[in-house]
Amino acid sequence: MTWRWLAAWLVTWLALANPARADELRPGYLELTQRDAAHWQMIWKAPILGGLATRARPALPAFCSTGPAQSRIEGGAVVAAMAVTCTRPLDNAQVGIAGMEATFTDALLRVAPLGRPVQAVRLTRDHPLATITAVPDTWQVARTYLALGFDHILTGYDHLLFVIALVLLLGRLGVTVRAATAFTVAHSLTLAGTTLGLFGLAQAPVEALIALSIVFLAVEIVKQGTGPQRLPERIPWLVAFGFGLIHGFGFAGALREIGLPEGDVPTALLTFNLGVELGQLAIIAVVLAVIGGLRRFAPGLLRPATLLLAYGIGTVASFWFLERLIG
Incomplete structure (x- = not known):
């Protein structure tokens, strides 16, 4: 026995x-990198385990539209790349992931405006959207990376x-x-x-x-x-x-x-x-x-x-x- x-x-x-x-980080990953005044490049990495790949999708403000996605499977996750066009800056707009409440994992949002500091925000099922600020505060970065470090040793x-x-x-x-x-x-x-x-x-x-x-x-x-x-x-x-x-x-x-x-x-x-x-x-x-x-x-x-x-x-x-x- x-x-x-x-x-x-x-x-x-x-x-x-x-x-x-x-050792790979388990959370999902959404990245927006600005190319010029109106155009961004979006990378959406959704782990298959946890439900992000099947139940969630990027959530952008109404003044942004997306082009066709190029998708692939990489390391147990669906990775999609697509162009995004926005008619105005993302300042004070909400960006995040729709459908996270039905999943079992968190995600990291990384926004890189042209010529301005990168913002990194942890998204959860309770807080799936983040407001993009003109200048990120230091405490935002500290909270995000403290949580990432804690989660990483556990997951x-x-x-x-x-x-x-x-x-x-x-x-x-x-x-x-x-x-x-x-x-x-x-x-x-x-x-x-x-x-x-x-x-x-x-x-x-x-x-x-x-x-x-x-x-x-x-x-x-x-x-x-x-x-x-x-x-x-x-x-x-x-x-x-x-x-x-x-x-x-x-x-x-x-x-x-x-x-x-x-x-x-x-x-x-x-x-x-x-x-x-x-x-x-x-x-x-x-x-x-x-x-x-x-x-x-x-x-x-x-x-x-x-x-x-x-x-x-x-x-x-x-x-x-x-x-x-x-x-």
Whole structure:
């Protein structure tokens, strides 16, 4: 019976892990880039999972009209490009996505007026439209990118499993928070450097290495207690820092898809990283609470449950690694 439950659990994880790019941002994406006084280029990226592709569509003001769309399937999403003609500027007009109330995901609206700062606004089912302002305020950018960072650590399955595995390996609040902070500092460095064009790596090998880092932690969990303390237990912050450098390139790839608002790049980078850190702390709190509950009420189940999670996480990460390596 135990192995049947284990097999069912692993199959469930594999189903969740099906996308080849588990690190990709899940929200939809609507971009308007102005070409001249009356003409814009619109990109509409609607993930198939979550309902945006089938139930939602861009919502533009009445004084704007769209040309024929050129559509394609890309990475589990429908991507459509089309020309937009507007008889007046978008200042104080509402732009967004109609039909979001019937979907299960959020979206990012990015508006790039000609010769003016880019605006980035997070759209939700409760607030599917945004009013375009003449000059975006700094707090708008901060709120948007803070939410994006928080969401990304929870819906970017690579980083989610990495943090869970790190907590399972260390199991104590102080050492886990220090390791997670080292991870954040490291990925902040590579995220900032890549985003600002100082250095970079190809996305495909980065994604494979991210999956491999999760496999590494899963193996360390299984081997824990079978001999002398291994490196991740002796110097966990150093291991987390090293892997954080790799994960930072993955964050940069996700952030590259949505872009950064001109004039507020430092604010966007800082708040995105703060959102990631808040998401990590939330995950750590939940996992440590579960571990603490098992230690108190069912200590005999703690090690079997940890091994079950480790094998599940390792299986999923191995699947990702092979899929990305072959791809």
